[in-house]
Amino acid sequence: MWKVILYGYRCYLRQGVLLLTIMNYFEKFGIPVGYKIDENALVQAYLQEQSSFHPDANEVEFEKSALLNKAYKVLSNPIDRAKHFLEIHGKYQDVLDPEFSVEAFNLREKYETLATLKSKKKFQEELAKRISELIATLYKLENNLDAFQKNYGLLRFINSFLEKVRSDAYGRN
Amino acid sequence: MLTVGIDLGTTASGVAYMKDGRPITCRINGNVTIPSVVNYSGDQVIIGIEAIYSPEVSPESTVSSVKRFMGTGNMFREKSPIEVSADILSYLKNNVERDLGRKIDAAVITVPSHFSDAQRTATKHAASIAGIRILRLINEPTSAALAFGLDRKKDGIFAVYDFGGGTFDFSVLRLRNGIFQILATGGDNYLGGDDIDLAILDYNSQLHELEIDANEKIFGKLVAKFLKENLNDAADIKKKYTYKNRDYEFLLSQNILQQVSCDFLQRTMEISDQVLLDANIDSSELDGVALAGGMTKLKLVRDKVRKHFSTTIWDNINPEEVVAFGAAIYADSIVHKNHSLLLIDVVPLTLGIETLGGGVDKIIHRNTPLPAMEKRYYTTYQDNQTGIKFHVVQGERPLASECQSLANFELTGIPTMPAGMPRIEVKFSVDVNGLLQIEARDQKTSVQQTVVVDPSSGLSPDKIVSLLEKAKKNQEQDSIHARNISLKIESQRMVKFWESMVDKIPFSFQEIAKSGIVNLKTALETDQYEDILLSRKKIEELFGPFLDDIINARLSGRAVTDLAGELQ
Missing domain, CATH: 2.60.34.10 (Substrate Binding Domain Of DNAk; Chain A, domain 1)
Incomplete structure (x- = not known):
C-alpha cells in the first residue's frame, strides 16, 4: 500500500488504484492529530474561522463555511472523530471484529425480547453507557491503532444500533 | 430605510425595530402583538383584533392558527396558508410603515426551529407576496437567545424554552464572544397554549354538557384563554360564556389547570431532555434557561421549568416580545455588517x-x-x-x-x-x-439538474409567480394616493369598531372618545389624510389601555370590573 502526502490531503494508493481522498480536519483547525483533543481549542478555532467565512459575514464563501461546519461536526463528536482518526491513518474498515460479534449478537437478541416501553428505555441507557465505556477505552488505545480499530468497530455497531432503537421509539414526526 | 424583525406567530404576531441600539416593539392599536387571525367576509380582509371582535365579522369566515398549516395543501376560504400569512404580514407592514412614517426596507422573520423545509419555503413565499424582502429566516428560540444574550453579555451554555400559542421549541446553545452557536434543537409544531385553551374549553363544555360548533369554538377558546391568563394565584376563577343566547359559567381552578396541562407540560420536558441529550450537555452544565412564548407567563409553567432544570431562569424580557426583539437585533446586525454578532444555527430535521x-x-x-x-x-x-x-x-x-x-x-x-x-x-x-x-x-x-425544493404548499408554481408579479406591481403602484385610499377604508372600518366599543370604556372617557370619533369622521369625509392619521392616533391612545377590558366585556357581555367584584 502506498501513502502519499500532498497539500494537506492524504491519498491512498492500493493495488495501483487511487482509493480515498481524505481531508485532514485536524490540520484545518490547526490542532494536533490525535484522538484526544483540546475541545476548548477546537471550539475557539472553529468560531474564529466561521466569523470570517459564515455567509452572514462573507456572502461568497458558502462552501468554505459548510466545510468548516462538517469538519467541526466530525471532530466534536467522539465517534465521528474516531472514524476520522482511523481514516487519516489509513486504518478505517467497515467491519466488526469476530472478537466482538458475540456481544453484538447478544445485544440484538436482547432487544427482540423487550416488550415494554420502560424496558426499551432502559435498554437505550444500557447502550449509551456501553458507548461511553468504549469511548473511554479508545482514549487509552490512541497509540495502538490495531486495537483502536477493533474497538471502534464495536463502538460503531452499538452506536448505529442505538440510533435504530431510538428511531423506532421516536414519537410524532 | 427601516429594517425590522417580525415574529409571525401561530396565535399572535408582532414587529420590533432598533432604536439607539435597543430593540423596541412597534405597537399596533396600542398592543405589542396582534392576534394572527384573518377574516374574509365578502371582499374585505380584516385582520387582528377586529377579525375576532368586530360586529361585522362572522366566525365561519375567520381563519386562525394558519401557521400550523404552512407547507401543506390545506385551504381556508379558498386561500392557501401562504396567502393568509401574506395578508397578516401586509397588515403588520402597513401599520408599522404608517406609524413610523418610513418604508420597511427588509426584515428578519422568525419561524419555529422545528419548521421543515416545506414550512420555511412557504413562509418565504408569504413574505414575498406581502412585498417584504427577507434578510433571513431565523429560528424563534435562537431569536429569543439573541435578545437575552445581548442583554446579559455573558458567555456560557444556555437553553431556550419557547412555549408559544401554537408551537413548542427547545434549543441549547453556546454563547461566546458574540457568536451564538446552536448545539441542538427540537420541538413540536402541534403543542402550544392553544391546546391548553382547547382542553379548558372541552372540560367546561363537558361540565355543562355543551356541544359547541366548530365555528363557535374561537370564542369559547378565548374565554378559556382569559381564565388561564387571569387565574394567577387565585384558587379559582369564573367567567360567563354565552352560547346560542344562553349563559354558562365557565370555571378554572388550580387543580383543573394542572390536570388539563399536565400531559402537555410533560411532553415539553421530554423534548427538552432529548435536545440536551442530542447536544451532549447535562442539565447541570446549563448556565441559564431563557423563557420565551406567551405560555411561559403562566406561573404553573415557570414553576415546572424551574423545578426541572434547577438553574438560573432568565425571564426579564416580556416573552411575547422577546422573539421579535431578537429578529430586530439580527436584522440590524446584517444590514450594518456588524461582525460582532453571528448566528450559527442547525438543521432541525434529518x-x-x-x-x-x-x-x-x-x-x-x-x-x-x-x-x-x-x-x-x-x-x-x-x-x-x-x-x-x-x-x-x-x-x-x-x-x-x-x-x-x-x-x-x-x-x-x-x-x-x-x-x-x-x-x-x-x-x-x-x-x-x-x-x-x-x-x-x-x-x-x-448532465446536470438543479432542483429548488418547493414542496406542495397549496399553491401551484404558476400561482406563486403570478402572485409575486402582482405583489411587485402593487409595490410600484404603492403611491401616496394608493396608501391614502387604503388608510381611508381601514379607518372607516375602525370607526364602526370604536363606535361599538365606546360605551364599554369608563364613563369619564366616553365624551372625549365620542368627539374623537366625530373628528375622525369629519376628516374622512373631507379626505384630510393628515387629520385622519392624527385623530386615529388619538383614539388609539385613548382606547389602548382599555382594549383588554373591552375585549373581555365583548366576550361575556359584562365588564371585567364586575367580574373582579364577584371574585372577591
Whole structure:
C-alpha cells in the first residue's frame, strides 16, 4: 500500500488504484492529530474561522463555511472523530471484529425480547453507557491503532444500533 | 430605510425595530402583538383584533392558527396558508410603515426551529407576496437567545424554552464572544397554549354538557384563554360564556389547570431532555434557561421549568416580545455588517433520500450546523436505464413513508450503460435560512439538474409567480394616493369598531372618545389624510389601555370590573 502526502490531503494508493481522498480536519483547525483533543481549542478555532467565512459575514464563501461546519461536526463528536482518526491513518474498515460479534449478537437478541416501553428505555441507557465505556477505552488505545480499530468497530455497531432503537421509539414526526 | 424583525406567530404576531441600539416593539392599536387571525367576509380582509371582535365579522369566515398549516395543501376560504400569512404580514407592514412614517426596507422573520423545509419555503413565499424582502429566516428560540444574550453579555451554555400559542421549541446553545452557536434543537409544531385553551374549553363544555360548533369554538377558546391568563394565584376563577343566547359559567381552578396541562407540560420536558441529550450537555452544565412564548407567563409553567432544570431562569424580557426583539437585533446586525454578532444555527430535521426498500438514506443529520453541504453518489440498477428518480424526505422516522415528503425529481438523459456504471453525484446544500437546494449531476456526461425544493404548499408554481408579479406591481403602484385610499377604508372600518366599543370604556372617557370619533369622521369625509392619521392616533391612545377590558366585556357581555367584584 502506498501513502502519499500532498497539500494537506492524504491519498491512498492500493493495488495501483487511487482509493480515498481524505481531508485532514485536524490540520484545518490547526490542532494536533490525535484522538484526544483540546475541545476548548477546537471550539475557539472553529468560531474564529466561521466569523470570517459564515455567509452572514462573507456572502461568497458558502462552501468554505459548510466545510468548516462538517469538519467541526466530525471532530466534536467522539465517534465521528474516531472514524476520522482511523481514516487519516489509513486504518478505517467497515467491519466488526469476530472478537466482538458475540456481544453484538447478544445485544440484538436482547432487544427482540423487550416488550415494554420502560424496558426499551432502559435498554437505550444500557447502550449509551456501553458507548461511553468504549469511548473511554479508545482514549487509552490512541497509540495502538490495531486495537483502536477493533474497538471502534464495536463502538460503531452499538452506536448505529442505538440510533435504530431510538428511531423506532421516536414519537410524532 | 427601516429594517425590522417580525415574529409571525401561530396565535399572535408582532414587529420590533432598533432604536439607539435597543430593540423596541412597534405597537399596533396600542398592543405589542396582534392576534394572527384573518377574516374574509365578502371582499374585505380584516385582520387582528377586529377579525375576532368586530360586529361585522362572522366566525365561519375567520381563519386562525394558519401557521400550523404552512407547507401543506390545506385551504381556508379558498386561500392557501401562504396567502393568509401574506395578508397578516401586509397588515403588520402597513401599520408599522404608517406609524413610523418610513418604508420597511427588509426584515428578519422568525419561524419555529422545528419548521421543515416545506414550512420555511412557504413562509418565504408569504413574505414575498406581502412585498417584504427577507434578510433571513431565523429560528424563534435562537431569536429569543439573541435578545437575552445581548442583554446579559455573558458567555456560557444556555437553553431556550419557547412555549408559544401554537408551537413548542427547545434549543441549547453556546454563547461566546458574540457568536451564538446552536448545539441542538427540537420541538413540536402541534403543542402550544392553544391546546391548553382547547382542553379548558372541552372540560367546561363537558361540565355543562355543551356541544359547541366548530365555528363557535374561537370564542369559547378565548374565554378559556382569559381564565388561564387571569387565574394567577387565585384558587379559582369564573367567567360567563354565552352560547346560542344562553349563559354558562365557565370555571378554572388550580387543580383543573394542572390536570388539563399536565400531559402537555410533560411532553415539553421530554423534548427538552432529548435536545440536551442530542447536544451532549447535562442539565447541570446549563448556565441559564431563557423563557420565551406567551405560555411561559403562566406561573404553573415557570414553576415546572424551574423545578426541572434547577438553574438560573432568565425571564426579564416580556416573552411575547422577546422573539421579535431578537429578529430586530439580527436584522440590524446584517444590514450594518456588524461582525460582532453571528448566528450559527442547525438543521432541525434529518434530510434524506428514499432508498429502494422504502427506507431513508440519511444525508444531512439533524443538528448539523448551517450552512451544510453533503454529496452522495448513486447509480442505476437496471441495464440501459436512462433516468433515476429521487424522493427527498425530511424527518427522523426509519421509513420514508413516515417522514415528510419534500420533493420528487428525476435525473434524465443518462446515456445507456450497463447497470451500476453511471455515477450520479447528488449535492445537498442547506443555506443559513434552513432552505434546501439539490443538484444532481451525471459525472460521466455532466448532465446536470438543479432542483429548488418547493414542496406542495397549496399553491401551484404558476400561482406563486403570478402572485409575486402582482405583489411587485402593487409595490410600484404603492403611491401616496394608493396608501391614502387604503388608510381611508381601514379607518372607516375602525370607526364602526370604536363606535361599538365606546360605551364599554369608563364613563369619564366616553365624551372625549365620542368627539374623537366625530373628528375622525369629519376628516374622512373631507379626505384630510393628515387629520385622519392624527385623530386615529388619538383614539388609539385613548382606547389602548382599555382594549383588554373591552375585549373581555365583548366576550361575556359584562365588564371585567364586575367580574373582579364577584371574585372577591
